[in-house]
Amino acid sequence: MTTEQIPTQNFDTADLLELIEQSLSRRDLAAASTTLSPVPTWQIVQVLERLNPRDCAVVYRLLPKQQAVEVFEALSPELQGELVRSLQDAEVAALFAELDPDDRVWLLDELPASVAPRLLRGLSPHERELTASVLGYSQDSIGRRMSPEYVTTHPDLTAAETLRRMRARIADAETIYTLPVTDHARRVVGVVSLRDLLAADDDAFVESLMQDAHTVPADSGAEAAARDCTDLGLLAVPVVDSEHRLVGIFTIDDAARILKREESEDAARQGGVEPLARPYLSTPIRRIVRSRVVWLLVLAVGATLTVKVLSVFEATLEQLTVLALFVPLLIGTGGNTGNQAATTVTRALALGEVRPRDLVRVLTRELRVGLSLGVLLGLLGFGITALVYDWQIGLVIGCTLVAVCSVAATIGGIMPLVARTIRVDPAVFSNPFITTFVDATGLVIYFVIAKAILGI
Incomplete structure (x- = not known):
């Protein structure tokens, strides 16, 4: 059976990895590309995590442009940083621009300080400003892990008006499932869920739909905020400054990422080793x-x-x-x-x-x-x-x-x-x-x- 005839979508990750490694050892990049073509993004991520850095960069370049962006976003910040060091400047700039501001900061934290200014210069003024606002917070704070892209509403707006605001920003917003409710001074007065907005009458005011907000100060610890978010079962938490004004949103997926990293570090250090950035067999x-x-x-x-x-x-x-x-x-x-x-x-x-x-x-x-x-x-x-x-x-x-x-x-x-x-x-x-x-x-x-x- 030829490589083109192999139903790779039915392979588990170990079998797929073996096929890719065999193709690379033969320097048969066409076969490797054909093997990867029907594979879903999540499985490609697993393969890249298990390849050595050189082979990881080679395989990544075989991916179609759109899938390459999806795969890059799904990688851990450590592997993103490793991959960036193997790619050309033009490729890196394109990938960097596609990331959300908070994901850019995760990546910048894994790269040498000299690289950050060069990558930031390649962004549009608006994206550069959003990214810089997150970079301004200390590395262990929740402000460093929040997203500055969010949709807000006001107590005196109706459900229909809020839904229109949400649709206008849906492409850029980090989340639309939980919307912070702010007053005219940008202070958080509550939150409203998308479920409640869709279930309400069009002319119902947000003030009657909103609930009390659990907020976190931007300078508080990221791990503590992440644990609060998961323990309370919140999809998103508004991040506020010292005057309780909204500065960002922190979502459950970022909370899970932080806790996974912290628990991995704790487990490693309790055993007297430093945590590994990639899977054991590919390290x-x-x-x-x-x-x-x-x-x-x-x-x-x-x-x-x-x-x-x-x-x-x-x-x-x-x-x-x-x-x-x-x-x-x-x-x-x-x-x-x-x-x-x-x-x-x-x-x-x-x-x-x-x-x-x-x-x-x-x-x-x-x-x-x-x-x-x-x-x-x-x-x-x-x-x-x-x-x-x-x-x-x-x-x-x-x-x-x-x-x-x-x-x-x-x-x-x-x-x-x-x-x-x-x-x-x-x-x-x-x-x-x-x-x-x-x-x-x-x-x-x-x-x-x-x-x-x-x-x-």
């Missing part, structure tokens, strides 16, 4: 190495604390070598307990369930949790160790588990709050650093208890 080896090596070096330096503690208590180990058998068990249990606490509190921070001012409450709560876990594990450890060795060794292991679990849970619980207080990503302070810290402190606790009970 260059050097980039994966770069994402891990810094953390490994930091943790290796931290692990020297554990070595130092062992050297300090070397004489104790020589007197009773059986103590060395339990070192992996104790420091592993402590590290796991601390990681559990840190993960729980980091998640609670992200959801807004706790704040840095709750540090004392979290500390006492995790202390009680750690103590309870330590007692349960300590009793089990005492029983098993007393049967295999003797009751004194069992008592050392049992008491150490109680102490280590209490300390680990407490430290693991408050570390994310401390990180948020000093404006550091809580995920960075989580698992890798807590494991290193608990290893060292756990050994100190272990040998101090052993010396006290065994008299060595």
